[in-house]
């Protein structure tokens with residue numbers, strides 16, 4: 001497996017190189033956007049890990065040029081900013097997934113495996129679980145055709161759960177992914193957010209989709225009655 005890492009922060013690049021090599025990847029690093037795009041277009045890679053802020057050419061521009069050239073190499077992008085619009089933008093431009101820095105290598109590897117299992121091709125832009133539907137580019141959530149009025153954070157939280165439907169998400173992972181912080185000391189924020197999300201997504205409907213996994217976190221899935 002060949003992985004191309006386009007990342008200008010040498011520490012992060014070295015960390016990715018080491019971790020990916022240990023997991024059987026042949027790793028090429030580019031620290032400049034132009035070089036990165038050139039490598040992405042001319043070498044067959046199984047995976048590209050793409051930083052957004054890069055010298056020469058930014059990650060967005062690399063991603064659009066790559067997809068415009070018909071290259072469907074799976075791309076996981078790294079963003080330093082936990083902004084919903086950044087994530088939406090990356091996915092709209094054809095990325096397969098994203099991670100917010102700083103990230104755990106274990107988490108990165110799990111995402112990479114999911115992407116590779118899914119094979120080349122774009123992330124579905126609509127996520128559906130039972131009658132819950134998330135239209136990612138339009139940032140629109142519906143249940144049974146009814147529009148759910150969600151805040152940006154609520155949408156990000158629901159998107160995370162929907163992307164990994166059926167997999168329990170720990171509170172730590174959710175906090176990192178949705179808020180980009182460790183609130184070891186204060187999971188109340190998360191619990192309040194989940195309660196609000198449930199009041200919109202589940203309370204008005206007979207079938208509940210967000211479930212608590214005691215001592216772990218939450219899972220979004222359709223369960224038999």
Ligand code: CA
Pocket residue numbers: 007008009051052053054
């Ligand atoms: Ca950077």
